[in-house]
């Protein structure tokens with residue numbers, strides 16, 4: 001049986017969409033279209049401090065203006081907490097997570113040298129802070145009031161073949177360390193929610209920005225621990241501004257709605273990024 005291609009757009013409503021999102025999402029749509037598949041839209045709104053309803057409205061408008069079409073209804077992560085909680089319970093049952101009371105400051109103080117952790121700003125978690133493997137775990141409470149981390153298999157080389165960037169590899173425990181799966185404010189981490197949803201939505205290929213390549217290694221470990229099949233990945237190069245800085249939601253000058261009010265058309269934008 002051939003699997004029907006299912007892709008997704010997964011913006012976070014923490015600001016206005018910019019040219020970088022537009023290009024990645026357009027590529028996602030093109031890949032779905034060429035494969036004769038479908039595209040879903042997911043509202044990644046778990047960062048309660050930064051997500052705002054007006055950005056959801058703006059993002060829908062901007063995506064439609066750009067010419068993107070998806071299968072309705074849109075999926076909203078904040079409405080799916082029970083699913084993520086069930087995945088947390090599965091991870092807990094397999095013993096691959098542990099409760100962590102260390103603060104970010106503890107972690108930074110324990111590091112001897114600056115570390116790489118760029119896209120999620122997460123330094124490699126010092127292994128000396130881990131409880132011993134196999135130590136009995138405290139039970140999961142509801143609400144969760146403590147951070148839970150995934151114990152990565154130190155020294156294991158993880159490899160995947162990226163549809164755009166080719167072979168990618170990273171060593172667990174060196175290039176990335178134990179990462180959060182659930183936060184003490186009782187919310188799942190991006191990594192866990194993303195895996196649970198991409199699997200539940202039957203996504204066959206994830207198209208997203210290259211800043212998330214390192215997250216992919218973490219997510220592959222979660223798929224394995226949860227007994228789920230991972231999708232294929234296609235990481236798009238990031239758009240940079242004329243100073244060579246990667247676009248972020250603070251680049252309002254390159255926000256799609258700024259460009260639109262200046263009279264630019266989606267066709268012009270597409271012609272420029274080819």
Ligand code: GLU
Pocket residue numbers: 010011012044194207208209212
């Ligand atoms: N929501 C994430 C973001 O806007 C992207 C998630 C993903 O594509 O996996 O950065």
